[in-house]
Amino acid sequence: MSFFERLKTAAAAEWRAYTEHPFTNGLADGSLPEAAFRHYLIQDYLFLIEFARAYALSVYKSPSLADMREAAAGVSAILDVEMNLHVKLCAGWGLSASDLEQAPPAVEMLAYTRYVLDTGMRGDLLALKVALAPCVIGYAEIATRLASHPDALAAANPYRVWTSEYAGAPYQDVAARMSAHLEDLAARYATPAREAELAAIFKEATRLEADFWEMGWRAGR
Structure with a gap:
């Protein structure tokens, strides 16, 4: 079993609550209220x-040049690709990039990002990557599952662009590289004595991901 699979097994209940949250099912069949998706997307931009x-x-925490390049590629993927999708989707509601950047932050967004940053500040690169993994790898897994739904990519589904973006080859490649790098870091630094600590980080980050979906879900009720 891979290191990532061991983390998922240790956080099985949290992983299921995150990857199978009703918010994601609403994306698949198009039934998610627009207000829920809009609130989520604005907070996800922040x-x-x-x-x-x-x-x-993670660039600073990297012990090798190869690790630094991997981290720098992640920064570029976020700033130059992923954020542009949010701007494109929100433009349909008359929201500019400036509007998104100036939106009030939700408690759930602050809690999650502060946890990841604090984990990275206190720990090494492996601990930080474990905290990042539920988002990066989880979105790829979720989108792959959603794309198999018969209505997920239909023209009538207002969320098809989101699903196709994360289920598409470019993002799936980002997640695969993250997974491979995580395995490499684990081989170097994940001693048996550390696995419980790392599993706890992964579990908490996964729980905070589920809270993020729940935040959007509540906004549509």
Whole structure:
């Protein structure tokens, strides 16, 4: 079993609550209220700003040049690709990038990003990557599951662009590289004595991801 699979097994209940949250099912069949998706997307834009900072921290935490390049590629993927999707989707509601950046941050967004950044500040690169993994790898897994739904990519589904972006080859490649790098870091630094500590980090980050979906879900009720 891979290191990532061991983390998922240790956080099985949290992983299921995150990857199978009703918010995600609403994306698949198009039934998610627009207000829920809009609130989520605005907060996710703010989240990505902080996530880019966490990836930038991973450059500093990197023990090798190869690790630094991996981290720098992650920063670029967030700032130059992923955030542009949010701007494109929100433009349909008359929201500019400036509007998104100036939106009031939700408690759930602050709690999650502060946890990831604090984990990175206190720990090494492996601990930081474990905290980042539920988002990066989890979104790829979720989108792959959603894309298999018969209505997920239909023209009538207003969320098809989101699903196709994260289920598409470019993002799936980002997640695969993250997974491979995580395995490499684990082989170097994940001693048996550390696994419980790392599993606890992964579990908490996964729980905070589920809270992020719940935040958006509540906004649509």
